Amino acid sequence: MSRLHVAPFAGLLVLLLAGCATTSTPPRPLVPQGDDCLALFEQVDQRIEAAGVADAGYARIEGYPYLRSDRFSASFASEISDMDTFWEWVGYLRANEDEARDIELRNLGLDRQTASSTLIDLRGCGAWLRSWELDDKAFREHLLSVVTPPHEYSTVARTLGLYPLAKPFLNRGVREYQEEVLAEYAKPLDSLEAKGELVLWKARVSDEYAYETVDLSRKPRDRLGRIGMLGSEVIQMAQYHAPQLWIDTADDYDLPGQPTVGGGTPGVNVRKPVVYYLPGYTRFGGRNLLQISYFVWFDRHQSGDSAEGPLDGVIWRVTFDERGQPLMHDTIHACGCYHFAYPVRDMRRREVPDDRETMLFPQAQVPEGQITVRLKSGTHAVQRVLAADQARAAGGREYELQPYDELLLLPLPEGGTRSLFGPDGLVAGTERGERFWLWPSGVRSAGAMRQWGRHATTFVGQTHFDDPFLFETVLVAPPFEGPALAADPHAAEIPLMR
Template identity: 25%
Template sequence: MPKRYKANCLVANLSALLTAMVLQACSISPQKVEPSCEVILSSVDTLLHEHVGSLKGERVHNQASLRHNRFIHFFIGNQDLAEPSAPTQSQLIDYMGELAEQGLKAEWKTLDVDIANKWKAEYQITQPEQTIEQCINELNQQLQGHSRQTAELLATIPIDNDYSATAKVFGLYPLSSKVFASAIEKEQQHLAEGWLAASRSSLSGFTAKQAALYLPEPSLAKVNATDLQLDAFGQLASKQQQVTLLKWYAPQWLVENNTADNVPGVPVWQKQQLAFEHSKPLSFSHITYARHNNQTTIQLNYILWFKQRPKLSSVDWVAGEHDALIFRIHLTNKLEVIAYDSIHLCGCWYTLMLPQQRSYHAIQDSKVESVLMHRVNAADKVRISISADAHQIIDLQPTGDIAEVVAKTTYTLQPWQSLLALEKGQGYKSIYDSNGYVWGSERFERWFFWPMGVKQPGSLRRFGDHAISFVGERYFDQVHLLEDLGVQ
């Protein structure tokens, strides 16, 4: 056979083989690459941050599987100095992952249905909450396997700052703060005089025919301090013990009158407006934690929600829709009362109430406003007197028989978490907008008080965002708040 013929046959065979290979390759459909957990979690986190905001905890930049708050930031910042019994890095990651999971799930529940369905279709996910949980676990297991890199990541997390430095600059803070400090001192003096008068008066000075007494549902169960189940951070590990403690310490509320603006109730969605109803009196409860004398303290928060802070004059800067009052009990891990304190849900009107025997040395610092402090008789069961309309706490006493006949109503205790997802049409919506403010709670005061750096002053806001001083910087969830105020 001629060489030329052989060569042509070889070329023809190679050409046929290549053609077959190309045709076969074209006939095979490319395999679809499933998105990684990092991509999925980052995508849903970005989506929720944009459309819902943060309902629980603070986000960690570029790490959607972690969130933090001021309490956990204390442990992050003290790892090098930690005692042997302090939380490990692995426990920190678990805690932060749990916070991220709670936040993402709460936010997902309130996401617009159409937006949620579009995202699910894009990533072909049928069970988003389960996917969120699985991806957080997967990503955080990776973090726990690289301790040095994880330590470097944790070290970059900045502590939350709810004051605006820019507002202070443009508001000429060094000068304007002196004016505010003087006004605050006068207001505190006025409130102190009102407290003194109420403590000396029968029924806190209220008229028996107008006052209303709200009693918690009876609670016979009590947790013994020796039986407390605590985790590595000193937090209550038992859900049942949390509920039992909140019920046992639930206060009585004595409100000056029972007009529409002074009956506690609940916010509800009516079409596009966050409205209010008081068909059944309610108080909301929430547990937080702090530190005092090198121990974790248990903070029992009780919240009353009112329709509004009505106008008390023709020009009233602090009047507006919705008003809520927080009363907080600080307990040691032996269930001893350290202190009581209170704010409105805007962070305004911080008041410290100390048991008679509790040592206290007020911190003298001209750069930070003074604290309104009252001495009280501590007890497991207390009665709180609240003024009409302004909704200020003006007295606190251990519970006991009231000589005067007043209207008595039993209130229901509900978890604060329930307000993060209120029914709205066919879905759910939080009481907070994407910036963490209660819808429709803006106050006129924001146009005058902004030079102090407090963001949106007067607006009701989420837990974790409560700046409680106009002069200086102070937070309701400040980890060592009581010590920073001089409580021994």
């Protein structure tokens, strides 16, 4: 190959590498016994990596092995103006690390005593390093600059896939699909095709918790606006607002269940009908609003096209106003695809460029309160959002609610546990044929099932389902009741819903 041909490609590689570069870490502050603690983190990380059990839900922060971030926590980095708020924020990052580390150690297969003592040692080292290292101004400021998790799009794929040239074709495909969805929603409800029996699934209700919503306006908040809620109140909210699932059931692949691991091809155990829930936050209209996401898993996506394959998942999310009433519903499949939004209250749409892909608003009127979600057979596409009492079904069944962390600790046939998701955040074996022709979009393995925090939701632009400002980009927040909720410095005395 001549120099004339090498030079342009070499220049391209330089640009790609430059785009991946990050600010260099300043000299690490001297910490008594700090080297021993850093060595412990490194040793444990090496074992976790070798075993393939690293958790991808929270982002590791290079240079800070005792902290992990997510997009909500990272969104405060440019807003912290005093040390009290800074240390509270660091506590959030520490809690992320502790949660992920506990999952990793349990999946590592250590005996209970070893896992417990290792976790205690790591927590002690994390608290020690945090107190000393982050007292250093340069090290502290560097943390604020690198805390944002990486995006879920491959710059290399977009560059080599000639993304600017592919963009019009990607946009056209998105528009054609969205037009088909709108046409389907324009049909009367009773005209929707049913391939099998319509089965109505409801969450099993526990008498331990009040069957009503929680008035969030009465709850204290910390300096980051996180809500002081008891664990029982989170469960109460999750139980009361869990969607009814009205599923066209033609075969076992339309039955919700518990995902299975360790047996080759991923699937679900339909003898254990489970829906998983995960609390979180969004930032909308200057407020931090509670969200609860529900995860429903099916044995396969049966569509007869390039999206078909083993394991399918639907994520249904409820965003609450300050009184604990649903403000917005939205949904994606567990691949990050098919982002539909259903505002309960009227909200003005923002103008967006014609060449930018956004979530779709397929239904004009959305009922308040508890709802029923109609799902299509095979593809499990959301076809309607109805009031809870509107569904009529030949059969009724119950599903059990479980916390999302159970997906990270699924039982192995030979004993022990393993996460549904790999260290890359994807579910191995769920690759789809569509990944080949959607490669120029930069979405890694488009169509594959993925872990929370790893959902890219658009093929044009860069959008993430867990972006705390996601709604702000397309909607103007409605007026909220009462004054803005101020931070409560005493909220730390109440268990915080992170």
